[in-house]
Amino acid sequence: MNLLMVDGRAQARDCLLELCACKSDVQVVGEAASGRAAIDAMESLNPDIVLLDVELPDMSGFEVLRALTTDARPLGIMMSNCADHAARAFDEGAFDYFMVPVAAKRFDRAIVRAQCVLNHASRGNGCLPSDTLGVGRGTLAAPRFVVGERQRKLYPLDPKSIDYVEADGNYVTLRAGQVEYLRRDSIKGLSMQLGRLGFVRIGRSLLVNAAAISYAEVAGHGSFTFTLTSGVCLHSSAAYREDILRVIPLPALSRR
Numbered sequence: 001m002n003l004l005m006v007d008g009r010a011q012a013r014d015c016l017l018e019l020c021a022c023k024s025d026v027q028v029v030g031e032a033a034s035g036r037a038a039i040d041a042m043e044s045l046n047p048d049i050v051l052l053d054v055e056l057p058d059m060s061g062f063e064v065l066r067a068l069t070t071d072a073r074p075l076g077i078m079m080s081n082c083a084d085h086a087a088r089a090f091d092e093g094a095f096d097y098f099m100v101p102v103a104a105k106r107f108d109r110a111i112v113r114a115q116c117v118l119n120h121a122s123r124g125n126g127c128l129p130s131d132t133l134g135v136g137r138g139t140l141a142a143p144r145f146v147v148g149e150r151q152r153k154l155y156p157l158d159p160k161s162i163d164y165v166e167a168d169g170n171y172v173t174l175r176a177g178q179v180e181y182l183r184r185d186s187i188k189g190l191s192m193q194l195g196r197l198g199f200v201r202i203g204r205s206l207l208v209n210a211a212a213i214s215y216a217e218v219a220g221h222g223s224f225t226f227t228l229t230s231g232v233c234l235h236s237s238a239a240y241r242e243d244i245l246r247v248i249p250l251p252a253l254s255r256r
Contacts, residue, residue: 004047035059087147148181167205202236
């Protein structure tokens with residue numbers, strides 16, 4: 001795997017070089033100390049992975065990611081010395097997020113996972129497996145985690161643990177069992193990300209995990225009432241009937 005290292009601090013790049021030197025399957029093809037240099041290097045070197053510091057001298061690492069509009073973008077691993085940027089990194093499509101200084105075991109796990117993703121993409125049609133998160137080459141995959149906030153702490157949630165999502169102004173509430181988390185996002189944005197995982201929009205402000213539904217009842221006029229395994233009841237809008245039936249092919253009720 002070809003790797004590009006982007007960090008404004010020479011000492012930080014030296015530490016990362018030591019980690020890369022221990023991996024026989026990783027070749028460092030270049031280094032960059034600024035965002036502009038990173039963009040130029042990615043376009044000319046075509047790396048498989050880019051280690052990208054969140055704070056660069058001329059721009060943020062997020063701006064670097066957004067500047068790459070081609071379908072063959074590298075897997076972006078964001079780095080920072082604090083956890084505050086983790087949620088945004090995943091929102092921006094980062095493949096992974098490192099806390100600096102990077103632990104050797106943490107680095108090794110990320111490289112192994114990246115290799116699996118790249119191997120899958122090279123064997124198939126360029127799409128990434130559904131358990132990966134990231135900027136990867138080809139079609140963007142469904143997220144491995146959805147980061148929610150609760151009591152000023154950030155929680156990387158397995159999407160499968162989320163029962164439903166409800167719009168709340170500029171935020172959404174993620175409901176997992178009896179616990180609620182807040183996230184700055186939209187129902188539309190999350191429905192696009194989580195649709196591949198079986199989530200379906202049942203109303204303007206509701207997105208439901210089909211796997212969390214215990215049973216459905218016909219409510220009339222093209223709408224349904226869904227009772228979740230947690231006991232929560234949610235009512236759908238008739239406007240979303242076709243979307244619901246595409247994900248959950250509910251048959252007509254028998255007359256018995």
